[in-house]
Amino acid sequence: xxxxxxxxxxxxxxxxxxxxxxxxxxxxxxxxxxxxxxxxxxxxxxxxxxxxxxxxxxxxxxxxxxxxxxxxxxxxxxxxxxxxxxxxxxxxxxxxxxxxxxxxxxxxxxxxxxxxxxxxxxxxxxxxxxxxxxxxxxxxxxxxxxxxxxxxxxxxxxxxxxxxxxxxxxxxxxxxxxxxxxxxxxxxxxxxxxxxxxxxxxxxxxxxxxxxxxxxxxxxxxxxxxxxxxxxxxxxxxxxxxxxxxxxxxxxxxxxx
Amino acid sequence: xxxxxxxxxxxxxxxxxxxxxxxxxxxxxxxxxxxxxxxxxxxxxxxxxxxxxxxxxxxxxxxxxxxxxxxxxxxxxxxxxxxxxxxxxxxxxxxxxxxxxxxxxxxxxxxxxxxxxxxxxxxxxxxxxxxxxxxxxxxxxxxxxxxxxxxxxxxxxxxxxxxxxxxxxxxxxxxxxxxxxxxxxxxxxxxxxxxxxxxxxxxxxxxxxxxxxxxxxxxxxxxxxxxxxxxxxxxxxxxxxxxxxxxxxxxxxxxxxxxxxxxxxxxxxxxxxxxxxxxxxxxxxxxxxxxxxxxxxxxxxxxxxxxxxxxxxxxxxxxxxxxxxxxxxxxxxxxxxxxxxxxxxxxxxxxxxxxxxxxxx
Numbered sequence: 247x248x249x250x251x252x253x254x255x256x257x258x259x260x261x262x263x264x265x266x267x268x269x270x271x272x273x274x275x276x277x278x279x280x281x282x283x284x285x286x287x288x289x290x291x292x293x294x295x296x297x298x299x300x301x302x303x304x305x306x307x308x309x310x311x312x313x314x315x316x317x318x319x320x321x322x323x324x325x326x327x328x329x330x331x332x333x334x335x336x337x338x339x340x341x342x343x344x345x346x347x348x349x350x351x352x353x354x355x356x357x358x359x360x361x362x363x364x365x366x367x368x369x370x371x372x373x374x375x376x377x378x379x380x381x382x383x384x385x386x387x388x389x390x391x392x393x394x395x396x397x398x399x400x401x402x403x404x405x406x407x408x409x410x411x412x413x414x415x416x417x418x419x420x421x422x423x424x425x426x427x428x429x430x431x432x433x434x435x436x437x438x439x440x441x442x443x444x445x446x447x448x449x450x451x452x453x454x455x456x457x458x459x460x461x462x463x464x465x466x467x468x469x470x471x472x473x474x475x476x477x478x479x480x481x482x483x484x485x486x487x488x489x490x491x492x493x494x495x496x497x498x499x500x501x502x503x
Numbered sequence: 504x505x506x507x508x509x510x511x512x513x514x515x516x517x518x519x520x521x522x523x524x525x526x527x528x529x530x531x532x533x534x535x536x537x538x539x540x541x542x543x544x545x546x547x548x549x550x551x552x553x554x555x556x557x558x559x560x561x562x563x564x565x566x567x568x569x570x571x572x573x574x575x576x577x578x579x580x581x582x583x584x585x586x587x588x589x590x591x592x593x594x595x596x597x598x599x600x601x602x603x604x605x606x607x608x609x610x611x612x613x614x615x616x617x618x619x620x621x622x623x624x625x626x627x628x629x630x631x632x633x634x635x636x637x638x639x640x641x642x643x644x645x646x647x648x649x650x651x652x653x654x655x656x657x658x659x660x661x662x663x664x665x666x667x668x669x670x671x672x673x674x675x676x677x678x679x680x681x682x683x684x685x686x687x688x689x690x691x692x693x694x695x696x697x698x699x700x701x702x703x704x705x706x707x708x709x710x711x712x713x714x715x716x717x718x719x720x721x722x723x724x725x726x727x728x729x730x731x732x733x734x735x736x737x738x739x740x741x742x743x744x745x746x747x748x749x750x751x752x753x754x755x756x757x758x759x760x761x762x763x764x765x766x767x768x769x770x771x772x773x774x775x776x777x778x779x780x781x782x783x784x785x786x787x788x789x790x791x792x793x794x795x796x797x798x799x800x801x802x803x804x805x806x807x808x809x810x811x812x813x814x815x816x817x818x819x820x821x822x823x824x825x826x827x828x829x830x831x832x833x834x835x836x837x838x839x840x841x842x843x844x845x846x847x848x849x850x851x852x853x854x855x856x857x858x859x860x861x862x863x864x
Contacts, residue, residue, distance in 0.1 A: 301711070302710050302711060302712050302713070303710045304710065305575070305708050305709070305710060307571070308721075314723065315723075315725075317717075317719045317721060320717075321711075321717055322710075322711050322717055323708035323709065323710055323711045323717050323718045323719075324708065324717065324718075324719050324720070324721075325570075325571060325574050325708055325719075325720040325721070326601075326719070326720065326721035326722070326723055327567065327570070327571075328567060328570075328593055328594060328597050331563065331564070331567035331570075331594070334559065334563070334564040334565075334567035334568050334570075334571070335567050335568070335570050335571035335574075336571060337557070337564075337568050337571065338527070338529065338567065338568035338569060338570060338571025338572035338573075338574075338575075338579070339571040339572060339574070339575055339708075341527055341555045341557060341568070341572060342526050342527050342555060342572040342575050342577045342579070343575055343696070343709060343710075346709070346710055363560055363561060363563075363564065364560070364563075364564050364567070366560075367559075367560035367564065
């Protein structure tokens, strides 16, 4: 007969910790679908903030879209912005608190459609902030509508027969666009669907925050991600599809460094 | 130090923003209020008080810059004119929802659409009834002189922070452009970052120290029970504003048989109407609402049983008159007279209308 209660410590023996969740990610359930890349992207941003020791001096801006609730998950001071306006909100913060670290975390609908003007002009002013741009080629939050980054022929609820570029426009490479602006110090495209990409993405995010520390101007880190729910695939299928299709159109690597 | 100057209304407002210890101004040019940002850019307050001035790429961007900076507990201002305010309403609704203090000036022109660049008062509904989406209110101050353009800046900031709510200065192209003598207030010191943290650490996002929980600025709550609770809290706040912040001016109302109700430029015209009428032996008074929301309902109601009629004089098709009617509540005749499209009425024209519509009845 078992008379003593078993605690997790009895089962998991503490040894040398090789990996630990950063305390800058809150202990709560993420609102993302299982298989989605947002969780990894969140973790990388918060790990970088943790490792640089800047958590007390960082203010984040959440967008509208799947990551609208990012402020629930990140254990720092956060603001939630109107759809597409995060770079303007970040500009306001940075102008009155120039010694703080400021970043936006935005999706492709937010950054590359409704917020195009704010994105371009914030980059053009070279606002000394970091923009984390998660591109999954679709509007996830509203249920899988066509995004500015939806690939040609790709089906969505508002392009049910596939995106027709003649009438719906071409998928927008906005990171390449803003990389042409003198205010942008660093523009890069990364991914988080495999461990090797995760490591590179973290390095890129770290470089972006170091640029801010060194007052170099705007740094934009695009993360090409999956949307298994919106793409109507299993997580594994979506990662394969990302590899074969998304990365063919949105190649990884530094665009401006 | 205090100073007496001859200034345009827009310039007086800009100078008052510097002197009120504002931390930032974000704007976008539009006639007839571009002098505000022009003046600030010329004065370069960053070099004196440390106030940031930035020309945004649009009114949308400007109001969202205000959102970001206001959420850090800073004194932030923007200004525009009617079509630009329509664009700012998105941000204003978000700021009302997120309970952010800020000051927005609308130097009104005639509408709708691109309308005209001449003065108007046709954004009354937009300013006092919400304008943007959702159940929210802004405190709306209506200056009638260049002096008040200056005075209402600091007052606006004080009210904005007292209630953590957007405040609007609702002016018009005539007051924005006219030059008058103005007593400029003393320079207020800007709060240091430390002072801002000390005062507003319960809500402002200025970086989370280990000693407190994170501060979140948002208007979102997807749980209906919590969102309703937030709305109830907002309504209670608005009720307390209605109880405490009504401001108005009464001119010759004590013995009046007829009362004009007018704000801003229309109040200036109406003041002359009172004089012209009294010269003819007509006992005319004027109630000038200074806060358009909260509206001075009680003082109008007080006179409703005593006078023979009210005339609401506005530069629109009849907007404030609805609030006058609600206040009078059927106890006296209420009429409206307004010019539109950038036209301003003359005192004799208003007196004629008062005689035709009310006095001769």
